[in-house]
Amino acid sequence: MIGIFDSGVGGLTVVKEIKKELPDVPIIYFGDTARLPYGNKSAETIQKFSVEIVDFLENKGCKTIVIACNSASALAADYLREKYSNLEIYDVVSSGAEAAAESTEKKKVGVIGTAATINSGVYEKKISEIDLEIKVFTKACPLFVPLVEENWIKRPETKKIARTYLRELKLNKIDTLLLGCTHYPLLEKVISGVMGRRTRVIASGSKLAGKLHEKFRDQAGKGKDKYYVSDLTPHFKTLASRILGKNTEIEKAEI
Amino acid sequence: MIGIFDSGVGGLTVVKEIKKELPDVPIIYFGDTARLPYGNKSAETIQKFSVEIVDFLENKGCKTIVIACNSASALAADYLREKYSNLEIYDVVSSGAEAAAESTEKKKVGVIGTAATINSGVYEKKISEIDLEIKVFTKACPLFVPLVEENWIKRPETKKIARTYLRELKLNKIDTLLLGCTHYPLLEKVISGVMGRRTRVIASGSKLAGKLHEKFRDQAGKGKDKYYVSDLTPHFKTLASRILGKNTEIEKAEI
Known part of the structure; x- marks a missing residue:
């Protein structure tokens, strides 16, 4: 199970690439739509939010984490790798x-x-x-x-x-x-x-899908893809369908 | 003491109007810069964030609250008035x-x-x-x-x-x-x-300052104006000085 997170909907462009390479590996996506965007916030705040999300994904059973947000990759990837040495953390940067x-x-x-x-x-x-x-x-x-x-x-x-x-x-x-x-x-x-x-x-995500493919090919996981967000608006649903090209079931989760 | 809040820095345009009318009444400002903007988020999320901020301002001793954010005024003002019947709540809408x-x-x-x-x-x-x-x-x-x-x-x-x-x-x-x-x-x-x-x-805030003036004129409060934000970036400081026309001391606060 691969956990993928972003500040909002943008990370779905990365999900799309990953699903092309690994259609049979289930993913869990978390979009922090209640607090987006990250791009104009401080390192400290982005690290705090990222930790909350990784905790959520780890609790859902993810051992591999993809940071599908450049701002979080830039400012929190090293911090997260140090904090979660038990998890394998990929980032788009x-x-x-x-x-x-x-x-x-x-x-x-x-x-x-x-x-x-x-x-x-x-x-x-x-x-x-x-x-x-x-x-x-x-x-x-x-x-x-x-x-x-x-x-x-x-x-x-x-x-x-x-x-x-x-x-x-x-x-x-x-x-x-x-x-x-x-x-x-x-x-x-x-x-x-x-x-x-x-x-x-x-x-930025183009090579990442290839890397994950090397690691996970020939593996097929159990379970369905799940999409979570911290705030659910009609706008997010529209954008998500536009990116993934299909209707996607999205659930709101408190973190 | 008047508590004023906004999703970020925009509410300082309202502060500026209020300070023109009531230079001697101290204010406490809270800008939710870690989670801004509110304008594309759901009513439920905006209400939740607003409650956290009003709790913060009430703890600081504010009995009068000004919602200096149109999105929060639109989606949370009635909700807050019902929840906090002990506070007087003004809103820009x-x-x-x-x-x-x-x-x-x-x-x-x-x-x-x-x-x-x-x-x-x-x-x-x-x-x-x-x-x-x-x-x-x-x-x-x-x-x-x-x-x-x-x-x-x-x-x-x-x-x-x-x-x-x-x-x-x-x-x-x-x-x-x-x-x-x-x-x-x-x-x-x-x-x-x-x-x-x-x-x-x-x-939208133009009449609000006048209303507060009617209520608070001839009153002078003790204490200094205080400005709090949930995330502190250099960008916020620049914008704040541009609006208030002077260097303003801003403190980060967790809510």
């Missing part, structure tokens, strides 16, 4: 950094994400641990999450904002742009359109 | 509805706010209780809060988004537009610019 380092040929990578993720400097650190020669250019794009939540995906306003945010990364002639927030894959078309054909746009 | 009803001559009022506030239908209800003949046109503007948080107040992107959001209200020839969210006064210039000179733009 580590896998995203690997994917970006593999992808770049000109050794120029761009990373976009929330203010919390970008200000943490975690992507520069992780990518330089893999290859010191890679130059990393970052940009916080705080409006992308609310634009996705508002479903303004195809609107000219969104394109205009994307152009503003991405201008400098484009001038730096990066060949790889890492989407360091799980909401951003929903804006992939707009972002790719602005960056042009010479930039490869990759999602 | 009731005072905003009164201000709008007084202002309109053509009996056509527009109200903008978060999804939670607008979907609750509370402004239509409150305004029709004052004057059944007033037509109320509403529009949720979920991107305005993140635009303020991003400090994109003078950007062309913000003007473009404001034009999109306000188009229909303009077509309906309202003469009064109520800003039903405490973040929106920071966008007043953009909003007034889009609406044109024939529309009066008023803040």
Whole structure:
């Protein structure tokens, strides 16, 4: 049983990738919709919330945890690994950094994400641990999450904002742009359109599904996938169906 | 001692109005920055959070509570009044509805706010209780809060988004537009610019300060103003100083 958590609905883009690779391994998802977003909050608060969620997932029987939220990966992954040495903890930042380092040929990578993720400097650190020669250019794009939540995906306003945010990364002639927030894959078309054909746009969760596949292939678990949230709104249900492409049963849980 | 709360920093625009009228009455402010925003959350969750905050303020000695958050006013004010019959509870929705009803001559009022506030239908209800003949046109503007948080107040992107959001209200020839969210006064210039000179733009908290003045004038309290938040980020401090126009000492509090 794999436990996957996010501040809200964005982590479902990671679930989708994982279910493609491992359709027979049951997952438990927790979206902290009562307290989202994490992207503008402090490390201390994000760590506290993450511990509450991991406790919840562990109680449900999860031994493997996936942090499907870049802000929580950036600010709480090391903290959680130290606290829960009995659990195997994967996070989207580590896998995203690997994917970006593999992808770049000109050794120029761009990373976009929330203010919390970008200000943490975690992507520069992780990518330089893999290859010191890679130059990393970052940009916080705080409006992308609310634009996705508002479903303004195809609107000219969104394109205009994307152009503003991405201008400098484009001038730096990066060949790889890492989407360091799980909401951003929903804006992939707009972002790719602005960056042009010479930039490869990759999602932070893309390599993670492959890693889990290596570990869990040939395993089939018992039990059904379960989706929990800390606050249940019609809006969340709509977004969840939009991402997973089907109606998903979601339960509210107090943590 | 007046206790004032909001989901975050927006309620400080209400504090500013109150302090203008009652400079000598001490206030205690609580901004729930760890769990903001409230505007896209359910009634149940907003009520739960509000109770925790009112308990905190009551413990600090507040007998008068001001809900300086439209989403909490819309979805939790009646609930709180019933639960805390010993406290006097003011809210920005009731005072905003009164201000709008007084202002309109053509009996056509527009109200903008978060999804939670607008979907609750509370402004239509409150305004029709004052004057059944007033037509109320509403529009949720979920991107305005993140635009303020991003400090994109003078950007062309913000003007473009404001034009999109306000188009229909303009077509309906309202003469009064109520800003039903405490973040929106920071966008007043953009909003007034889009609406044109024939529309009066008023803040939901504007009448509230006057009401409190009637109750508390000639009173001077002991003690200093105190500002608490559930999460403390540099970003919050910047926004707080921008609104209050001075450096304000802010303390983190667990609730």
